[in-house]
Amino acid sequence: MKKALVIVVGAAVLLLVFMFVAGEQPPGQPEASGGGRQLDLSGFDPARVSGLELSGVRRATLQRDGSGWTVADPGSPESRFLADEAMVKGALESLTRVAGAKFVTGEAGRLNEFWLDDARGLKVRILQEGRPPLELVLGKDGAPNGGTYVRKAANADVFEHPTLLGWLWRRRVMDWRDARLVRGAPGDITQLVFRVGDEAPVTVTSNGAPGGWRLAEGTQVPEGFRFSAHVVEQVVRDLLEVEAQDVLAGEAATEAKAALAQAHDTVEARLKNGKSVVLRLSRASESKDTVFVQLEGDARMYEVSAVAASQVRKRLVDFRDLLLLRFALEQVSQVRIQAGDTTVVVAKEAQGWVLIEPQSPPESFRFDASQVEAHLIWLQRLEASRLLDAAVQDVQAGLSPPVASVEVSEEGGAVQTLRLGNAVPDAPAGYQEVYARGSRDGFTYAVEDRARAWLSRGLALFSGP
Known part of the structure; x- marks a missing residue:
């Protein structure tokens, strides 16, 4: 009996030794480092937070006001602004991600090294409903684990918080504000x-x-x-x-x-x-x-x-409505593109979109019918950049004959035409424009030259893989 008891006790001792060497801990306990010292924020619940008091390198007071947040300068508490709720929520939730926090040192003389002293530390006092306040000091970003040095205000134990906190917390009153001047939907x-x-x-x-x-x-x-x-x-x-x-x-x-x-x-x-x-x-x-x-x-x-x-x-x-073409996508029966001496025509038949011209495309060309609708949508949304007030002759503008053109025919006979011409000489700095005229009116417009370059691709517009 005594021999069996000795065996059981010995086995238990060996198991404890093994757990110690392997670094295992009883289930449910947070991971410890640095001789068992932990950054324990288990009493912190963002949902219970009713206010924030920031002091030190940044000063601000935030309060939960009904369903939202307000922010003020502690020196002028009567001047409160609406705060950005998403910003406050993100800052609070960042503190909860403490898994993997590592203990660094408990030496008070080294706090300035981590910006956790009074001169450079950000003091954060978090007020919670039904719980005591949580007081932290946030220090320098760039800890070895990619996060931020932090400590509790009550002691000098320094930890590497795994989350980069500086950009979330070191904000001016102005930075916490919901800066929109007009609010609503x-x-x-x-x-x-x-x-x-x-x-x-x-x-x-x-x-x-x-x-x-x-x-x-x-x-x-x-x-x-x-x-x-x-x-x-x-x-x-x-x-x-x-x-x-x-x-x-x-x-x-x-x-x-x-x-x-x-x-x-x-x-x-x-x-x-x-x-x-x-x-x-x-x-x-x-x-x-x-x-x-x-x-x-x-x-x-x-x-x-x-x-x-x-x-x-x-x-x-x-x-001003600057759309150059107007047609019903489902009513389009034919598209004709002219660029120089090249003509491309696609038409909708019973089996779908087919290539009409050129009748003998290159052997390597593969017609992709799905491209037709995509290009029609692009044409529907094509806008001029501006209306041109100065009169210009069609020949001078390159609109008669046009450098490039597209005709969109609808069932019933309606035809929408867009003609693109030469470069506009007085285009705004940084822009390249060409003359354009659609069939919606008789005005001459300027449009970005990418539209002409697009039409000039001709047959390649409908090429498949």
């Missing part, structure tokens, strides 16, 4: 009013349906003007994406206020809840890539990119 906007320069205001209204934007009744338009609801829909999307790059203060705010007190443009969005949002935009300057913006009723001065401002600063001419 496209369907919330029922009317837009554009007041640009000395031109008459332009008002567009929506009936709420897709493509339901229209010019306000009584709007004076040039002869032959075609309005594009699609352009307005894009402006609405652009308006909802305008973000402030900075909230100006001091001399910069004074400069912005002076600029907006002079000639400026406005964009007014009227919402279905009866409210309006009005953006006042300073005039663009070639020497700056930003413009000043102020929301009506808001004393603060903002700065946004000049590109974003140009996307919502629209005149009547900007709403």
Whole structure:
């Protein structure tokens, strides 16, 4: 009996030794490193977080406000801004990914080496409902495991957190903000009013349906003007994406206020809840890539990119429909492409699309019928870059005869034609344009030269693998 007991005890000792050597731990326990010291964040639950207090190298106070978040400078707590909820959520969830965190040192004298001292550390105090606050210090990025050095505020134990935390947490108040100046969904906007320069205001209204934007009744338009609801829909999307790059203060705010007190443009969005949002935009300057913006009723001065401002600063001419062809895809029966001396014709027959011309294509050519519909869709969406005001003779423009052309025939006899000509001499810097004329009207347009290059491919457009 005693001999059996000795054997059992010996076996248990050997098993414990084996587990120690192999580094195994009882199930359910977190992995330990550095003599058993662990970065224990088991009491942290992002869903319970009600507030964040950041101090040290960055200062900000964030609070959960109903279903969303707000952010403020601790020195001006009364001035709160909406925070970017996705940004806050991402930062909180990043802390939970602690699997693989490694202990580095417990020496308080080395904290400055890891940017975990008072001079360079980011102190994060996380308030949780029903639980005590979690207080951390986030240090330098670039730990050997690819993450960030961290420690709990209560001690000097330094760990390598496996996640790169700096870009998620070391943010200014401005960086935490939901920087959008106009918030909502496209369907919330029922009317837009554009007041640009000395031109008459332009008002567009929506009936709420897709493509339901229209010019306000009584709007004076040039002869032959075609309005594009699609352009307005894009402006609405652009308006909802305008973000402030900075909230100006001091001399910069004074400069912005002076600029907006002079000639400026406005964009007014009227919402279905009866409210309006009005953006006042300073005039663009070639020497700056930003413009000043102020929301009506808001004393603060903002700065946004000049590109974003140009996307919502629209005149009547900007709403011109520049589509060069209009046809029903399912009604197309034939396509003819002419480029120089080359003619290519494809037609829809009972068995599908077939090649009519050339009658004797090269032996290596394989006709791919699926390419026809793809190219027709491309033609449907082809837009001119601008309407050309200056009169130009057809021969000079290369439109008679055209350098390249395409005819789209529909069942019933309707034919849409697009002619492309020579290069436009006054194309904007960085662009190459050619003259274009479609059968929708008699105007001459400029279109990017890639359209002519596309048509010039001729038979190769329908070549299969």
